[in-house]
Amino acid sequence: SNGDSYPLGTPFSGPAAPATPTVKKTPVRRRSARKRPQRLKKITVPGLVLIGLAILMIGAFVVPNIVPVDSPDTPQTIGSEQQVNPASELSVDKTQDVVPSYDNSPAWEAEVPRRASVTASDRGVLLVNDNRLEVLDADTGRSRYKAKIDESPTFAVDTVIDGRPALLWQSGDTAEALFDGKSKPKTYQLPENARITSAGKSVLIKSGNKLSTFGADGLEDVPTPQAGSTPMAIDDDELFSSDWNGPVTAQNIETGDERSIKLERPGDDLKIIDWISAGHGKAITLWGEQGASTNSGHRIQIVVHSLDDGSILSTVTTTTDIVGEKSWVRGQAGKRAYIGPYLFDLESGLLLMDVSSRDIHLSEPRGTIVPCTMDTNTSCLLAGKQAFKTDTDLLAVVDEGNEALVLGSDSTVRAYPKKSETQDR
Incomplete structure (x- = not known):
């Protein structure tokens, strides 16, 4: 009903920015980014999700209004070398375990093709090798499904469809969902030029001005929000x-009922300068004073809000140099998420770790364990307040944290059980 006027702008991951005057921005000196080693042989489920999100979820941005230099509203400039938050307590340790706190004797193991891309999650281990696709059971390692394919998946994610957990993957203009307990997936024909986001618990599909989601019997239409709002x-x-x-509007896609969620302000003089993410019960935004933008070099706040009532769950004071244009990376199993050097508990919304003062770079979390790189090229696993130096290729942490799935250098996937409390002692 909104026609071509919906939506304003092009963003899909956050609300469209209002029209604002063009402003000449002051150049900000930045530290040169250190390149991290990239693994090209394997792709993980969070990695596939990020590929999808990088294409499908274009971050919104806003250009600030002009503020005179001598104005009391001028934002405070903080150089990126200045420490804003107190450094989190973090120790670097060695470990004899394949995965810290997990037994070294696997509960099961399964050989995989040497050239196969391997992704893993609670719903299964997805193998793609040439024109073959296979899904292994994450609990036993046994094959659940095999098929020949014409195109390799470009998107894969755990999701919930009509209350039923499923492993969903997209190949070209089709998507397949393998529901728990089923031996064959359900196939969906996607709309033309469909864009997919897994920012929420269910997958949202956008094609032009039309919205839909996956249902048990096929694609289901989703109500279009008002013009000027972004789904x-x-x-x-x-x-x-x-x-x-x-405010944020929550509309029931079954009944059409709506509720309005007013986001609590972190300060009277602050306003939203960027939307980072929304979904899984949280909204993540950047706030700053009048004149601040995502690359202006000013003090800003990362704010995590509850989508239940709009209340603030946590705030982190930082600078645009550190996180201004970084992405919110939600990990496997929905336990952890990070933006730049800040690691959050995704369930509570609280900040868990700040590694901005350490030469540590975070990667896609696997359950409560976060793969990382330290000292430029040393692989590590971050568990709690300890970073363990290890070359372990951790694919996923499944079964509510009771098993860790690892891809070995011998092209074998192994499942390591969690140690008992007696073993940990």
């Missing part, structure tokens, strides 16, 4: 959308 995620049958400044 962001679907959680528990509610579509979350908002314009730039909020």
Whole structure:
């Protein structure tokens, strides 16, 4: 009904920015980014999700209004070399375990093709080798499904479809969902030029101005929000959308009922300068004073809000040099997420770790364990407040944290059980 006027702008991961004057921005001196070693042989489920999100979820941005240099509203400039938050307590240790706190005797193991791409999650281990696709059971390692394919998957994610957990993957203009307990997936024909986001618990599909999601019997239409609002995620049958400044609107996609969620302000003089992510019960935004932008070199705040009532769950004071244009990376199993050097508990929304003062770079979390790189090229696993130096290729942490799936150098996937409390002692 909104025609070509919906949505304003092009963002899909956050509300469209309002029209604002063009401003000449002051160049900011930045530290040169250190390149991290990249693994090209294997792809993980979070990695596939990030590929999808990088294409499908284009971050919104806002250009600030002009503020005179001598104005009391001028944001405070902080150089990136200045420490804003107190450094989190973190120790670097060695470990004899394949995965810290997990037994070294695997519960099961399965050989995989040497050239196969391997992804893993609670719903299964996805193998792609040439024109063959196979899904292994994450609990036993046994084959659940095999098929010949014409195109390799470009997107894979754990999701919930009509209340049923499933492993979903997209190949070209089709998607397949392998539900728990089933031996064959359900195939969906996607709309033309469809864009997919897994920012929420359910997958949201956008094609032009039309929205839909996956249902047990096929694609289901999703109500289109008002013109000027951007759809962001679907959680528990509610579509979350908002314009730039909020409030967030949650509309039940079954009944059409709506509720308005006013985001609590972290400060009277602060406003939203960027939307980072929404979904899984949280909204993540950047706030700054009048005149601040994502690359202006000013003090800003990362704010995590609850999508239940709009209350603030946590705030982190930082600078645009550190996180201004970084992405929010939600990990496997929905336990952890990070942006730049800041690691969050995705369930509580609280900050767990700040590694900005250490030469540590975070990667896609696997359950509560976070793969990382330290000292430029040393691989590590971050567990709690300890970073363990190890070359372990951790694919996923499954079964509520009770098993860790690892891809060995011998092209074998192994499942290591969690140590008992007696073993940990």
